Amino acid sequence: MTRRQLIFIIFVLNIFLSILLTEVNHFLTPYVLFIHFESLLILFPAFYFQSVPGLVLASGFAFFIGADRPVSLGLTLLTFILLWLIGNIMRMRIRRENHGHIATFAAITQAITILLYGLTFTPPENAVAEFWQHIVFEAIFSACVVAMLSGMWCAFQRDLLLSFGWNLQTESQNK
Amino acid sequence: MSIFHLHPQIQYMSRKLTYQGKALLLGFLCIALWWVLPAVVKRFSRVGVYEFQAPSWVAMSYLKDLQAYWTDRNRTENELIEAGIDLARLNAAYELRNQQTDILEREVKALEGLLDLPSLPEYRYEIARVVRRDMNAWWQQIIIRKGRRHGIREGQAVVYAGGVVGRIEQVYEHTCVVQLLSSPNFRVAAHFENDLRPIQFNGGINQILHDPKASLNNVPPDIFIPANQSIRVISSRLGGSFPDGLTLGYVQSLSPDASGLFQSGIVTIDPRLLSIREVAVLIPFHESSSMTSPK
Numbered sequence: 202m203t204r205r206q207l208i209f210i211i212f213v214l215n216i217f218l219s220i221l222l223t224e225v226n227h228f229l230t231p232y233v234l235f236i237h238f239e240s241l242l243i244l245f246p247a248f249y250f251q252s253v254p255g256l257v258l259a260s261g262f263a264f265f266i267g268a269d270r271p272v273s274l275g276l277t278l279l280t281f282i283l284l285w286l287i288g289n290i291m292r293m294r295i296r297r298e299n300h301g302h303i304a305t306f307a308a309i310t311q312a313i314t315i316l317l318y319g320l321t322f323t324p325p326e327n328a329v330a331e332f333w334q335h336i337v338f339e340a341i342f343s344a345c346v347v348a349m350l351s352g353m354w355c356a357f358q359r360d361l362l363l364s365f366g367w368n369l370q371t372e373s374q375n376k
Numbered sequence: 377m378s379i380f381h382l383h384p385q386i387q388y389m390s391r392k393l394t395y396q397g398k399a400l401l402l403g404f405l406c407i408a409l410w411w412v413l414p415a416v417v418k419r420f421s422r423v424g425v426y427e428f429q430a431p432s433w434v435a436m437s438y439l440k441d442l443q444a445y446w447t448d449r450n451r452t453e454n455e456l457i458e459a460g461i462d463l464a465r466l467n468a469a470y471e472l473r474n475q476q477t478d479i480l481e482r483e484v485k486a487l488e489g490l491l492d493l494p495s496l497p498e499y500r501y502e503i504a505r506v507v508r509r510d511m512n513a514w515w516q517q518i519i520i521r522k523g524r525r526h527g528i529r530e531g532q533a534v535v536y537a538g539g540v541v542g543r544i545e546q547v548y549e550h551t552c553v554v555q556l557l558s559s560p561n562f563r564v565a566a567h568f569e570n571d572l573r574p575i576q577f578n579g580g581i582n583q584i585l586h587d588p589k590a591s592l593n594n595v596p597p598d599i600f601i602p603a604n605q606s607i608r609v610i611s612s613r614l615g616g617s618f619p620d621g622l623t624l625g626y627v628q629s630l631s632p633d634a635s636g637l638f639q640s641g642i643v644t645i646d647p648r649l650l651s652i653r654e655v656a657v658l659i660p661f662h663e664s665s666s667m668t669s670p671k
Contacts, residue, residue, distance in 0.1 A: 216429075220432055220433075220436070223433075223508060224436060226509075226510060227508055227509050227510075229511075230509040230510075230511045230650050230651065231647075231650045231651045232584070232585055233511050233582055233583065233584050233585065233586065233588070233650065234511075234584060234585075235510065235511060235512035235513075237512075252395070252398050252399045252402050253402070255399075256399075256402050256403065256406060260406060264421065264422075264425045265425060265429060267422070267425075268422050268423075268425040268426040268429065269426055269429075269508075269519065269553065270515070271514075271515045271517065271545065271553075271555075272514070272515075274418060274421070274422050275410055275411075275418070278406075278407070278410055279407060279410075282403045282406055282407055283403075285399075285403065286399060286400060286403045289395075289396055289399035289400075289403075290396050290399070290400075292396070293396070318514060319513070319514075322514050322560075324560070324580075325560045325578060325579075325580035325581070325591075327578070327580075327581070327591045327593075327640070328560075328580050328581040328591070331581050331582070331583050332513060332560070332580075334583065334584075335512075335513035335582060335583060335584060336513045338584050339512060339513055339584075
């Protein structure tokens with residue numbers, strides 16, 4: 202398989218994950234809970250791929266996630282590119298094989314994303330406290346879930362590419 | 377050692393910085409490109425991506441229906457017989473109510489003719505299954521399995537057994553997005569069950585693990601709610617999209633607002649809204665007269 206085809210497989214896998222998490226959110230609605238998972242989609246493109254494929258993947262995810270949200274698509278795109286940029290800048294300091302590093306990065310970026318969204322929305326006049334309580338709880342809950350899943354998700358994608366003969370780990374060390 | 381001979385670690389870092397600089401440049405270029413794109417392209421890309429992924433949600437929804445079907449197949453005959461008896465009783469009650477409704481409708485028509493009033497808008501019900509539910513701090517919305525093809529348009533009312541669900545926010549070919557009445561941006565004209573004066577209903581008080589709530593504004597100061605009682609808040613036809621008399625929620629107490637001229641209160645919304653699986657879209661007859669609903 203060519204590298205483009207493999208990157209496409211990663212893209213499809215991530216879309217499948219987002220559909221799966223959307224279904225989880227569907228069943229969490231009676232408890233008014235919601236899992237935000239933007240940083241989970243960005244981790245692999247930001248830490249394992251080169252600039253151009255990583256950016257293309259990040260933008261693609263932004264379009265997919267942002268299409269059905271009542272926020273501007275530009276804001277979603279900006280958030281995803283920002284997360285991808287932070288990941289790229291942090292690449293030097295983070296050991297990808299260390300699950301703790303990946304989980305911490307995922308949790309922090311996810312919480313930042315939620316707070317960023319929170320700042321762009323105008324809370325209802327009579328429920329400002331409830332609005333921010335809800336956002337903080339969602340940020341903590343989503344960050345915990347994303348942190349739990351991040352290491353496994355990255356390792357799975359890396360091993361999958363390795364089984365197809367693309368060793369991203371060695372390639373980036375030799376670069 | 378030459379003064380210009382850099383330490384290997386610094387050389388490594390400078391190489392990495394070049395890579396990061398490239399990433400930074402690419403990121404900013406991408407953002408700038410999106411910024412200068414015409415609005416039409418942005419709108420088209422949004423709709424295009426939405427329509428591309430909508431079939432996957434619809435497929436998941438059909439799978440859930442299939443799962444429910446096979447779960448129901450496992451029910452015992454006794455359970456089905458009991459359900460049949462209950463349904464027969466309900467049907468009998470509804471038949472009686474239909475007869476009463478027919479009489480009332482005739483009276484309304486007669487009064488309209490006598491007083492030379494314009495007739496009330498009439499609606500047809502387009503039943504739709506819920507594909508997705510999203511409830512978070514910012515938006516509370518559902519996606520339903522009917523769209524433009526079925527005559528649905530933006531702003532139309534969506535109802536269920538518990539009253540109002542919300543209104544249509546975005547319409548696509550086979551699906552549409554419904555803004556729930558618990559959403560922070562939801563505003564509608566309402567009134568109390570036994571008082572026709574208009575009040576303002578605002579959604580948006582959503583706490584984790586709590587039933588959804590909304591607020592009432594501009595309530596006249598002479599309205600009083602006795603202790604341990606609640607008043608039903610119903611929709612008003614003043615807003616244009618909702619017919620009169622659909623339940624929005626129940627309010628238990630009112631307090632003077634900041635201006636002192638009016639009162640405000642907290643409305644409890646039916647918790648069934650959070651696990652809703654099927655809704656009906658109210659399509660005005662004058663909008664649907666030229667359309668045929670596909671089966």
